[in-house]
Amino acid sequence: xxxxIERLLKLRVxxxxxxxxxxxxxxxxxxxxxxxxxxxxxxxxxxxxxQGRCCGIxxxxxFVRREVARAAxxxxxxxxxxxxxxxxxxxxxxxxxxxxxxxxKSHASPAVQTVSAETSLIDAARIMCAEHIHRLPVLDxxxxxxxxxxxxxxxxAVIHAIEE
Numbered sequence: 001x002x003x004x005i006e007r008l009l010k011l012r013v014x015x016x017x018x019x020x021x022x023x024x025x026x027x028x029x030x031x032x033x034x035x036x037x038x039x040x041x042x043x044x045x046x047x048x049x050x051q052g053r054c055c056g057i058x059x060x061x062x063f064v065r066r067e068v069a070r071a072a073x074x075x076x077x078x079x080x081x082x083x084x085x086x087x088x089x090x091x092x093x094x095x096x097x098x099x100x101x102x103x104x105k106s107h108a109s110p111a112v113q114t115v116s117a118e119t120s121l122i123d124a125a126r127i128m129c130a131e132h133i134h135r136l137p138v139l140d141x142x143x144x145x146x147x148x149x150x151x152x153x154x155x156x157a158v159i160h161a162i163e164e
Contacts (some may be wrong), residue, residue: 004161013124014117016157017138017147023048024058026105030066033058033104046137046145047108053143056108057135066107114139117146125154 017073022045024033037045037060044059114137115124124136128154 004164007161007164008158009120011121011157011161012117012134013115013119013121013138013149014147016153017117017149018153019147021046021137021145021148023052023145023147024104024108026050026055026103026108029103030102030107031103034063044135046112047104047147048145050135052145054112054114054132054137054139054145056105057112057137058104058108060132062107064111064124100131112137113147116140121154121157124149 022036022040022042024036024045024047026047026049033045037043037058044057047056048057051147052084088147113127113131113133117140118139119138128134128136128149134151136149137145138149140146
């Protein structure tokens, strides 16, 4: 067997994952999360609860879905009737609208695929391909993010194995 293939088959996620994990809080606003992603030039991040455990994943697609939902709500509210509140001194018009929860936990994907540092790189790549995802949080024994494996990490590992 080719030595590059042998090397790839032996690699574990922990050998190639990014160790500086950027996370966002489930209770953080979407605006604050967007700022974090932009400042770090990343397209997504694990979402953590108050104990630091991974409880979801936030990606650029979640922001797109949020904006589509907002546009649909805006169009719907244009079609709705204005509500009026009657007061002793006359009518005071009020527009009643539902205020959407704009915290990360309301928009992030709660079903998150994860792996451990001991998972083979090939198995992690299979998960990413099967689920059509670009990043996998790598969790420790307490379900806290210990790393992140991206599609680019896998590409870099393949290039490195070939060039060895």
